[in-house]
Amino acid sequence: MDSRKESPELNRNLYAAVEPYSSGFLRVSDLHTLYWEQSGNPSGYPVVFLHGGPGAGTSPSNRKFFDPEFYKIILFDQRGAGKSTPHACLEENTTWDLVSDIEKLREHLNIPEWQVFGGSWGSTLALAYSQSHPDKVTGIILRxxxxxxxxxxxWFYEGGAAAIYPDAWEPFRDFIPEDERYNFINAYRKRLNSSDANVKVMAAKIWTTWELMTAHLIQNEENIKRGESDSFSLAFARIENHYFFNKGFLPSDSYLLDNVDKIRHIKTVIVQGRYDMCCPMMSAWDLHKAWPEAEFKVVPDAGHSANEAGIAAELVCANEKFKNILKTGDASC
Incomplete structure (x- = not known):
């Protein structure tokens, strides 16, 4: 699990920024339309990027994990997030709607099969999609x-992470009256769906800021400022809270672990920051134990964010490994 012993031949640096060569909107229901884009090599190997949150949307920096000369890089904003419409909408917005959307996008872009890349909530969605459509997935990278x-x-909403970040936790806690503090997800749900627009926006900003303040090993002020945006916060907080209140719309608490056998044969790399406060390492460890065939990388000096140097290096390196396999059939590094 030592992330510092890779072959020096493999690139570990983020690639230069690239712009999309095509983009558009795909109507996936009578209500929802998704923004999508393609960048990199139009004839390259397809990889789909699944963003976190849910509700965070994509950003241009997401393209930099992939070699643009080799990969056809597909990004899309999930229902209600980013440029997708309607903004911050919770109707017809479940894990299984998103799994269906990924398939609709694959078919729309005429892609027979693709590599799947997802971090945080994106790792949840990557597992759910791959377990539903294992024949369409050539490789998986999870973070x-x-x-x-x-x-x-x-852990994150009832006091675990608060033990490490009490200064960040108290504003989140204090927004809720004492008699409702036994269940913060429920308490915020009421306010994020309030008929009072000011209450809704304030709740969204506080919910979002709590997560952004814990997302890096060393707090990142630029990242935290994203929580000041009404638009970003509303989608991020409302959609996250909706999914968490509904337990991810999964049939059971251990559903994704219980269905690992469906994807055990797919080449997979798992990247985890040792000091991840948002998604603590216990979950990556449980997945590793259930799926020892997947390569497991622990970054010893990182938290949650894909943009931390050690995690970004491992993600780029994982893509480089897959590239070598696809080019030569050689899994060695």
């Missing part, structure tokens, strides 16, 4: 594992 189990939600 900051989130299995949407009760103990994970309790």
């Amino acid at each position: 900051g594992i989130f299995l949407l189990r009760k103990k994970e939600l309790d």
Whole structure:
């Protein structure tokens, strides 16, 4: 699990920024339309990027994990997030709607099969999609594992992470009256769906800021400022809270672990920051134990964010490994 012993031949540096060569909107229901884009090599190997949150949307920096000369890089904003419409909408917005959307996008872009890349909530969605459509997935890269189990939600919203970040936790806690502090997800749900727009926006900003303040090993002020945006916060907080209140719309608490056999044969790399406060390492460890065939990388000096140097290096390196396999059939590095 030592992330510092890779072959020096493999690139570990983020690639230069690239712009999309095509983009558009795909109507996936009578209500929802998704923004999508393609960048990199139009004839390259397809990889789909699944963003976190849920509700965070994509950003241009997401393209930099992939060699643009080799990969056809597909990004899309999930229902209600980013440029997708309607913004911050919770109707017809479940894990299984998103799994269906990924398939609709694959078919729309005429892609027979693709590599799947997801971090945080994106790792949840990557597992759910791959377990539903294993014949369409050639490889999986996961980061900051989130299995949407009760103990994970309790860790972040009922006092676990608060023991490490009490200064960040208190504003989140104090927004809720004392008599409702026995269940913060429920308490915020009421306010994020309030008829009072000011209450809704304030709740969204506080919810979002709590997560952004814990996302890096060393707090990142630029990242935290994203929580000041009404638009970003509303989608991020409302959609996250909706999914967490509904336990990810998964049939059971251990559903994603219980269905690992469906994807055990797919080449997979799991990257986890040792000091991840949002998605603590217990989940990555449980997935590793259930799926020892997947390569498991622990970054010893990182938290949750994909943009931390050690995690970014491992993610780029994982893509480089897959590239070598696809080019030569050689899995060695």
